Amino acid sequence: MTMNAITRSQIYVLDQDEALDFYVGKLGLEVNTDQDLGFMRWLTVNVPGDPEREILLEKPGPPALDPATAEQVRELLTxxxxxxxxxxxxxxxxxxxxxxxxxxxxxxxxxxxxxxxxxxxxxxxxxxxxxxxxxxxxx
Missing domain, CATH: 3.30.720.110 (Signal recognition particle alu RNA binding heterodimer, srp9/1)
Incomplete structure (x- = not known):
């Protein structure tokens, strides 16, 4: 088995709308996916012209983190x-x-x-x- 690409990376953000303003409005990246999954907002951006490599702008919380851990992550980010x-x-x-x-x-x-x-x-x-x-x- 051989890996052939990195397609998604993730970083934590405290406010996804503020993250959009920064990553799209200031850095010039473009929105790849902005979808409400019910349990989370799946928000990804990419470099213009390169939609195969996305950055997930993830708010700490479910499903990846339980509420107590999410709070700890938010505190550490802050x-x-x-x-x-x-x-x-x-x-x-x-x-x-x-x-x-x-x-x-x-x-x-x-x-x-x-x-x-x-x-x-x-x-x-x-x-x-x-x-x-x-x-x-x-x-």
């Missing part, structure tokens, strides 16, 4: 002690950085030249860490 981590790429890191600064995004570090490219860090409204990089071609 304290900044529990966060996810995403890496996104861009064709122009410095321009993307300027655009995000203008939109008021929480920048954790400025664009920096690295052996693999130029990257910088941001944080979503829930403390999740995001790296945005302009990657150099692989040799």
């Amino acid at each position: 304290k900044g002690a529990l966060s996810g981590w995403l890496c996104l790429t861009t064709d122009d890191a410095r321009k993307t950085y300027e655009d995000l600064v203008a939109k008021g995004v929480d920048i954790t570090d400025e664009p920096t030249e690295r052996p693999y490219g130029i990257d910088f860090g941001i944080r979503d409204p829930f403390g999740n860490r995001i790296r945005i990089g302009q990657m150099y071609p692989r040799a």
